[in-house]
Amino acid sequence: TGASNDFERATDIARRMVTQWGMSDALGTMVYGENEGEVFLGRSITTHKNVSEATMQQVDAEIRRIIDQQYGLARRLIEENRDKVEAMTQALLEWETLDADQINDIMAGKPPREPKRTTPPASTPADNSPGAAPNAAAPA
Numbered sequence: 001t002g003a004s005n006d007f008e009r010a011t012d013i014a015r016r017m018v019t020q021w022g023m024s025d026a027l028g029t030m031v032y033g034e035n036e037g038e039v040f041l042g043r044s045i046t047t048h049k050n051v052s053e054a055t056m057q058q059v060d061a062e063i064r065r066i067i068d069q070q071y072g073l074a075r076r077l078i079e080e081n082r083d084k085v086e087a088m089t090q091a092l093l094e095w096e097t098l099d100a101d102q103i104n105d106i107m108a109g110k111p112p113r114e115p116k117r118t119t120p121p122a123s124t125p126a127d128n129s130p131g132a133a134p135n136a137a138a139p140a
Helices: 002-019 053-080 082-095 100-107
Strands: 034-036 046-048
Touching (some): 002 053
16 A cells, blocks of 8 residues: 555665665664575565674664654654645645646645646547547537
8 A cells, every 4th residue: 555655665765775875874884784686587685694683683773763764854844834735635636637837836835827728639630531430519
């Protein structure tokens, strides 16, 4: 589901930040674990454990810290921009989709403009061939 997958993906990114990309102030710029990229034939990537249990606990704690920190940031941004979230929600309920201009209006604190009207494609010669279904009813 949506939220479940979001948390799964966020955790995976945080784990890679800490264990593969060296993006942890607490653990430094070091790779923790060796990956074997056996992603063909339905196999998943496996990790050989070459670090201590204590280090893995530090890795888990760092992943938790990153997730908690970013979750807090996301909540704060949503709360600080609640009016824009509500305006976006109302616009989506009204029009179902939004274009870039409408989103820019909302983010600038302005009411969103009407969506751009798209014109249907012009009829082609094949549309006017005998036996083709008419596109519109003939005027009365």
